Amino acid sequence: MLDHLPGVAPAQRRDAAIPVVVVVGNPNVGKTSLFNALTGSNARIGNYPGITVERRSGVLVLPDDRGAVEVVDVPGAYSLSARSADEQIAIAATLGLRHLPEPRLAVVVVDAGQLVRNLYLVLELVEARVPIVVALNMIDEVRNNPPRPAAVSMLFGVPCVATDARHGGGLDELRAAIANGIACPPMGAVRVPYPAALMRDVDRIAEVLPPGWRRNVERDRALALWALGSLDEEDDLVDIDPELRARCLDVRRAASGRDLDAEIVATRYGVLDRHAPELCGIHDPHPPKRLLSERLDRFLLHPKLGFAIFVALMLLVFHALFSWADPAISLVEAGIGLVQRAVVTVLPHTVLRDLLTEGVLGGVGNVVVFLPQILLLFFFIGLLEDSGYMSRVAFLMDRLMKPLGLHGRAFVPMLSGLACAVPAIMATRTMERQRDRLLTMLVVPLMTCSARLPVYTLIIGALFPPTRFWGVFPLRAMLLIGMYCFSVLLTILAAGVLGRTILPGRRVPLILELPPYRLPSLTVTLRLMVERALVFLKEAGTVILVLTILLWALLSFPRLDVGDPAALPAAARDTATAVAPPNPRTAIEHSYAGRLGRALEPALTPLGFDWGIGVGLIGSFAAREVFVSTMALVYGIGENDGAVSLRERIRGERREDGSPVYTPLVGLSLLVFMALACQCMSTLAVVHRETRSWRWPLFLFTYTTTLAWVASFLVYQTGRLLGFE
């Protein structure tokens, strides 16, 4: 049937059998640029099964009508050896293990200025009989003393092409080499003179390789070498045959006194060093690019000057997130408000209209509102990564992050957390280790984000007098600063505790490459921004939208059945209700959220909160600043009455016995609760998207809420013991 439709059936057939080409290489060799150049704009972001490492792939149409291939970008790696499940991706994806498709060809991207070190990976792949094409990339940086592709090709017996992916050089040749490689897989060969004793060990391990790994003698030996170099008592690799692991341990034990790792690695480097002169031409210890970089580092890594520059740069990033994003955020909010009002005037007042304006449109607003900060943060991250400065940030900040059991790279996500946890959690993907990423994601929400500011301002403004300490320090400002210090302190504490309990990590040695500075590429940066924004919209956005609608329903149903339904308020953000509601307090009290607030009261009373605050806390799930508008709703204050009247109302609110509901002590307890509880569904949605599970967001919510409850309890009860009300 389908045969009658030209193009449909063949396309489907081709898709099913489309060969996979993986792009592998060390970090910082321009692999992303090359991948982008090969795939154009059709890259798709997926995920490796069972792990949160992203799998980027795209289609490359080969020249001369030789079909198309799927190009897959493998995360950067210095070698195939692995200690953790993330590092294992490199070997699994290149050799087609662990249910990943076996690639027809691997393109190994090599930094032409770092030839010997980069060829180590090439040697490993040739040993494992993986068909490869070598791309000698960034050839423009060594124009004066270029390495010889022909010599590389000769040594390993595989094609080698000089490329300059950033400026588009050598790409036609590379495409042709890929096409040839698909037609006739180039299996190289290289003789590595391992010691005889090591070869006997390797053969003993090769005997017990699982059947799925076996192919031919050379590949079996290479995999046995990989196993010997990677497996031990404490690696975190997955899907490893227990017999294979036992045999590796056995061999290592029998070889006591010999350094097996050194035998393997040093023999390989022996081969590369012996051939280095013919590969690299004249040996130049300081190629021009390096020399410039070293000079720049004299300033940028200078203990005092470098540190000052660093602080200035980070302040700029933070300032941008904090204030530059503001006009765009206001614009988004105004735009959504405009559409909401338009819908209100067009449609009759029904539940459907409320669902549309406050549920759906409100939800869209809740999603889009994050875009300015996400785009800005990834713009800076793109520039920092692409220029090579991000490694310097990790270098400078390592000392500070080390006590937290984190890497210097955790600094940028942590700093961004002071603006908003959502982009900050997305930024954790600049960290390589799974455990470090998780730990950072779990503590970043404790940082005081900008959405907490309006809440802090309301509470502090309403409940604390504008007095001065010792006649100098204004109490209100000091409190605000105190909240920031408190949140940073708690973040550090939480990282210390979580990093030693539920996410224990073996101390990982820091070995950080400081790549030469390069002019950051605007295309790479813009692409990163757009990719991240799309991932957020598509994956976290849907969850946020659904949760907003749920929350709207919680706050609006069941409805109070009074004479005129049009007079009833609908939801947290009463942007659209034109008529001032007669008695909204009863309406919200009547809603599920109100009932939930009432039901929660026994748990909230020890913190000094009443049901109204409970409803405010439920409402603030949409975004923390919504606490303010929900409280306005609870107290029946319209939009036009402004913040001052809400403040007054809060100050004047009395319990049945006439005592004030809100006292400075309640305010302090509420501030502490707000600082610690992860009352933000967008954060939870993003953690879900980044960890691909509901387990971690659930844990995050539980632990922060418990922490907040205990801390508020301590504050409130201690305050009462000290005689405050």
Added chain:
Amino acid sequence: MQLADTPLNARSIIARLDGSRAFRRRLMELGLVPGTRVEVVGKAPLGGPFELLARGCSLSIRREDANAIEVTDVQVGHRSALPLVP
């Protein structure tokens, strides 16, 4: 002598790598096998990591890890500190 104790900008040759297996293996895979020339070119403030130069490539390791690298043939002041301006 340990690499951590060599003076700034002194060149030496790696003799032996101690420390955890992960550290030794990764360092060797980056080309810092015994017999390789290495140079400490910078130290981060407050006891932070070291910046090394080996095989024309800069990398950074922590102070305590630099203490696990034994070096020989230390040549002090071999490379007169790079001038700030060419």
